[in-house]
Amino acid sequence: MAILLQTGIFLHEKIMYPEETVLTVFALFLGMITGSFLNVVAWRIPRGESIVYPRSRCTSCGVLIRWYDNIPILSWFILRGRCRNCGEHFSFRYALVELITGLLLAGIMLKYGAGILFIRDVVFLSLLVCVILTDIDHWIILDSVSIGGAVAGIVFSILPGGIGIIRSVSTAAAAFLLFFLIRQLSKQILKKKPGYAIAPEGHEDETDEFQGGMGWGDIKLAAMIGAFLGPSATVVALFIAFLTGALTGIAAMIAGRNRRIPIPFGPFLALGAAVSLFIGQEIWSLYLTIGLSY
Ligand SMILES: [Zn+2]
Known part of the structure; x- marks a missing residue:
């Protein structure tokens, strides 16, 4: 209980004190996820495909991309920009779009705050x-x-x-x-x-x-x-x-x-x-x- 209480206070202080930092990091991650979604939108809509279904597949071998291989930016570096199944090269542009969108949202949060x-x-x-x-x-x-x-x-x-x-x-x-x-x-x-x-x-x-x-x-x-x-x-x-x-x-x-x-x-x-x-x-x-x- 005491630990829970301490954790609670700690979290409370974390959020209250460097509130701006927490919100900016949140915006950064939100932006990277948004960028990942925008990559999907920009690929699928001009091809007349749905943006919600089906889940992301490798455009070369068609194998479903696992959630842990679909983490913005990180996955690109872990897999060195290749499909885990067939080794097809994925453009660095995907990771770049995720990074830039993340930085843009973090910048907006720093400048205008939440709201x-x-x-x-x-x-x-x-x-x-x-x-x-x-x-x-x-x-x-x-x-x-x-x-x-x-x-x-x-x-x-x-x-x-x-x-x-x-x-x-x-x-x-x-x-x-x-x-x-x-x-x-x-x-x-x-x-x-x-x-x-x-x-x-x-x-x-x-x-x-x-x-x-x-x-x-x-x-x-x-x-x-x-x-x-x-x-x-x-x-x-x-x-x-x-x-x-x-x-x-x-x-x-x-x-x-x-x-x-x-x-x-x-x-x-x-x-x-x-x-x-x-x-x-x-x-x-x-x-x-x-x-x-x-
Ligand atoms: Zn593949």
């Missing part, structure tokens, strides 16, 4: 990670992620501490319109060169779609980001997206990449949104300070 806003940011970051994976692999941004995400962003805006429904909806609409205009303009400009772009594998019948550079997926994603972030942080997110996108395009050209092969823009939007979620207000304030001092 509804933490749940909102977990949802937002999960959607962004999903965008990056499916857009890089399949040139797809799922509607359930972009449109579903926009609805989620609006719902979270009404909850305590949220940005408010008017800011959420109006920013989503403005971002949608801006990207739609960019699409129309770039289509007009690039119209002179039909068949210029080389459509990626699996999208050969949509060559025209890759002519303008801005797909419908990007437009809906911009609206989703606006719904979550509100006006100033969205401006920062889009600025980072266009800047990093342009720099990557230039770097790819210098490295000798064929100009006709497009680069997906979704990952840059997702990156900009994630950076803005952490330091968007700081960048915005800095911008205002510099702007006002002139």
Whole structure:
């Protein structure tokens, strides 16, 4: 009894005293499990498979992956990135996604603490990670992620501490319109060169779609980001997206990449949104300070 009581006090102190540490470690593990789930989502949904059933199997030999071989990050290192049954190599990317998602959630917990806003940011970051994976692999941004995400962003805006429904909806609409205009303009400009772009594998019948550079997926994603972030942080997110996108395009050209092969823009939007979620207000304030001092 005394031991139980002591343990209780010990746990109590542990939670009360370095509360932040406990919560951050919790967020780290939650993030690694979330990342593991996102790997499954990004693999299965574009292939039209269910995300709940069946359980994970080796994509090479089809053997069921045991729970102890499915521990985020750890299993990858224990098995040295190979299937226990057939030895098929699993990409390090799976472990990397788990690690990055874990660090993102830990960062959010450190910055904003536990509460509804933490749940909102977990949802937002999960959607962004999903965008990056499916857009890089399949040139797809799922509607359930972009449109579903926009609805989620609006719902979270009404909850305590949220940005408010008017800011959420109006920013989503403005971002949608801006990207739609960019699409129309770039289509007009690039119209002179039909068949210029080389459509990626699996999208050969949509060559025209890759002519303008801005797909419908990007437009809906911009609206989703606006719904979550509100006006100033969205401006920062889009600025980072266009800047990093342009720099990557230039770097790819210098490295000798064929100009006709497009680069997906979704990952840059997702990156900009994630950076803005952490330091968007700081960048915005800095911008205002510099702007006002002139
Ligand atoms: Zn296998």
